[in-house]
Amino acid sequence: MDHTLHLHVPFESARLADIAARALAPDPLLRPEELSVSFASDGASLNIKLAAIDARVLRVATNSIFEALKTVVETADELDF
Amino acid sequence: MVNLNKVQPRSGGDHYLALGIEGSANKLGVGILKHPMLSQHKQGSLSHDCQAEILSNIRDTYITPPGEGFLPRDTARHHRNWVVRLVRRALVEAGIEDPRLLDVICFTKGPGMGAPLHSVVVAARTMSMLWDVPLVAVNHCIGHIEMGREITKAENPVVLYVSGGNTQVIAYSENRYRIFGETLDIAIGNCLDRFARTLKIPNDPSPGYNIEQLAKQCKNKDRLVELPYTVKGMDLSMSGILAHIDSLAKDLFRRNTKNYKLFDRETGKQLVTVEDLCYSLQEHLFAMLVEITERAMAHVNSNQVLIVGGVGCNVRLQQMMASMCQSRADGQVHATDERFCIDNGVMIAQAGLLQYRMGDIVKDFSETVVTQRFRTDEVYVSWRD
Numbered sequence: 001m002d003h004t005l006h007l008h009v010p011f012e013s014a015r016l017a018d019i020a021a022r023a024l025a026p027d028p029l030l031r032p033e034e035l036s037v038s039f040a041s042d043g044a045s046l047n048i049k050l051a052a053i054d055a056r057v058l059r060v061a062t063n064s065i066f067e068a069l070k071t072v073v074e075t076a077d078e079l080d081f
Numbered sequence: 082m083v084n085l086n087k088v089q090p091r092s093g094g095d096h097y098l099a100l101g102i103e104g105s106a107n108k109l110g111v112g113i114l115k116h117p118m119l120s121q122h123k124q125g126s127l128s129h130d131c132q133a134e135i136l137s138n139i140r141d142t143y144i145t146p147p148g149e150g151f152l153p154r155d156t157a158r159h160h161r162n163w164v165v166r167l168v169r170r171a172l173v174e175a176g177i178e179d180p181r182l183l184d185v186i187c188f189t190k191g192p193g194m195g196a197p198l199h200s201v202v203v204a205a206r207t208m209s210m211l212w213d214v215p216l217v218a219v220n221h222c223i224g225h226i227e228m229g230r231e232i233t234k235a236e237n238p239v240v241l242y243v244s245g246g247n248t249q250v251i252a253y254s255e256n257r258y259r260i261f262g263e264t265l266d267i268a269i270g271n272c273l274d275r276f277a278r279t280l281k282i283p284n285d286p287s288p289g290y291n292i293e294q295l296a297k298q299c300k301n302k303d304r305l306v307e308l309p310y311t312v313k314g315m316d317l318s319m320s321g322i323l324a325h326i327d328s329l330a331k332d333l334f335r336r337n338t339k340n341y342k343l344f345d346r347e348t349g350k351q352l353v354t355v356e357d358l359c360y361s362l363q364e365h366l367f368a369m370l371v372e373i374t375e376r377a378m379a380h381v382n383s384n385q386v387l388i389v390g391g392v393g394c395n396v397r398l399q400q401m402m403a404s405m406c407q408s409r410a411d412g413q414v415h416a417t418d419e420r421f422c423i424d425n426g427v428m429i430a431q432a433g434l435l436q437y438r439m440g441d442i443v444k445d446f447s448e449t450v451v452t453q454r455f456r457t458d459e460v461y462v463s464w465r466d
Contacts, residue, residue: 023206026446027199068203071161075207078165081179 001036001051003058009046009069016080017041020072024048024065035061083464085122085131085438091184091214097438098136098183100208101430102168104160104201105193105221106245107143107151111167112427113175116434128435128464129230136175138420138427139167148281150274157196164204171426181212185442187433190218191455193246198451206449216443217433221424222247222457225389226258227435228428233415235387239377241370241402242457244390244424245270245289248317249457250373252381256462261377262315269366270392272319276362279327280355287423292359293395299360306342306353306361312369315376319366326362330355367398371405384412394422439463 011017021039029035035052048065052058090097095118103110113136121127143159145151172180188205189198209216226240240251240258248264267275270289277288282295308325311318329343333353338344343353374386386402393399399416406412421428436442441463443449 019207019210022210022446023203026206026450028450067158067161068200071164071200071203072207074165075204076211078169079180079208080211081181 001053003052003055005050005058005062007048007050009048011044011046014041014044016076017044017046019076020046020069023072024068037061037065082124083126083128083439083466084124085128085435085464086118087440088438090118092182097185097434098177099185099187099430099434099437100168100171100180100183101187101219101224101426101428101433102164102201102205103189103221103224103424103426103429104164104197105189105191106197106424107156107159108140108424109143109160109163109167109201110138110140110424110426110429111164111171112138112425112430113171113177114427114430114434116438126466128227129236130234131231131431131435133231133431135427136177137171138425139171139174140423140425141167142286144285147283148278149284150278153194153196156194157200160197160200164201168204168208180208181214183212183214185217185433185437186214187217187219187429187437188449189221189224189429189451190449191452192221193453195451195453198453202449202451206446215437216449217436217441218443218449219429219433219436220455220457220460221429222249223258223460223462224428224432226251226387227432228421228425229387229389229415229417231431232417232421233387235385235415237383238385238387238415239374239381239383240387240389241374241393242390243269243370243388243392243398245274247390248319248370250315250377251457252377252383253462253465254381256465257458258460258462259458260456261380262317262373265313265316265318266320267323269319269370270390272323272366273362273392275323276326276330279330287391289392289395292363293397295356296360296363296397299354299356301357302360305364306357308361308365310365310369312372315373317369317373322362322365326358330358333358363395363397367395367401370398371401374402375405375409378409378412384410386412386414388414388416389422391423393417394419435464
């Protein structure tokens with residue numbers, strides 16, 4: 001899997017970065033032989049590492065991660081009391 | 082004996098609060114439910130009478146243009162766009178200023194479409210961590226059953242669960258809701274929805290509702306259009322009926338006068354209208370449902386029927402079921418209206434809160450992974466004797 005992408009998403013606080021990592025991590029991948037993803041928080045940064053067998057799989061996975069990430073960010077923005 | 086008061090309410094007070102989020106199909110529902118903590122729930126079998134109070138029950142439906150069904154990707158996008166706004170509105174309507182006082186957040190684990198389920202669970206997990214409130218994973222079908230029981234107070238009914246994705250006849254036995262009969266192919270709601278697409282009638286508020294309205298306008302109720310009738314033991318099959326009535330509708334629109342079921346052999350005069358087709362489709366499908374429900378009642382020696390699921394709002398189905406029940410030793414039909422029949426968040430909160438009160442919570446987020454297939458009888462029903 002030589003197509004890789006490392007994302008660093010800044011959050012307001014380490015707490016929110018950690019929440020994002022834990023909200024996104026549990027879901028298993030449909031084709032683990034074509035793609036691997038890991039989520040980790042480092043301080044106030046969410047670090048996502050993707051490795052895929054080709055560029056297409058990488059793009060599709062990145063898109064769906066961003067969609068889920070948007071939900072997390074919006075929830076944290078609107079509903080953090 | 083069941084003790085529903087095992088867990089102390091979080092607020093330390095005398096009630097439990099649950100937030101329920103449902104998004105397994107094209108409806109996104111958020112509801113907030115309150116159970117008073119009552120001494121009679123310490124023992125006995127009162128899970129159908131929690132004296133639940135509905136603080137809010139909000140739904141937003143993803144509606145597609147006439148002739149089109151809803152696709153998983155687009156439905157998931159709809160849910161992602163609306164889930165936070167709906168939760169916010171539900172909290173405001175319920176008058177909850179601090180959601181950290183909730184006892185539990187309940188979400189639909191399955192069955193349903195994968196992408197919409199996933200878009201909702203991501204929000205649920207985030208809220209659970211933000212507010213430090215535990216999660217409970219709920220089976221969608223159990224949500225329908227428990228909401229129906231709570232609203233109608235039917236203690237031990239035979240349940241007919243009819244919706245866009247499911248068609249099942251269910252009865253309770255030894256801590257499981259057991260499936261006595263079900264569809265072997267498509268769900269009844271799916272059959273109605275797809276016929277509505279063939280007719281290109283609107284999906285607003287729902288395709289089944291619009292078929293019901295057309296069926297009411299049928300002027301030849303004494304002359305049914307003949308369709309297949311496919312009861313197989315305790316099970317049903319509906320795909321053949323759909324194919325048959327679809328081809329009739331197409332012949333009607335094309336004015337294929339060689340189809341003598343629709344046009345007079347000599348004069349070519351049209352004998353059947355779209356309204357007649359809708360009426361006949363409903364009569365055939367519902368008669369099949371009534372037949373297997375009656376047989377299930379005989380099996381378990383019950384005289385109560387509870388109809389749940391989106392198709393359960395159909396008044397004609399309720400009528401036909403009632404006339405069967407009346408001719409069987411004074412039986413009763415229990416049904417609810419569209420607020421609770423059609424997918425909603427409160428039903429997930431109701432089933433989830435029962436689970437929570439029995440001590441069933443998510444301990445690790447790996448348990449929150451959603452699943453498209455999740456049969457009704459997989460759930461251990463700890464809250465009933």
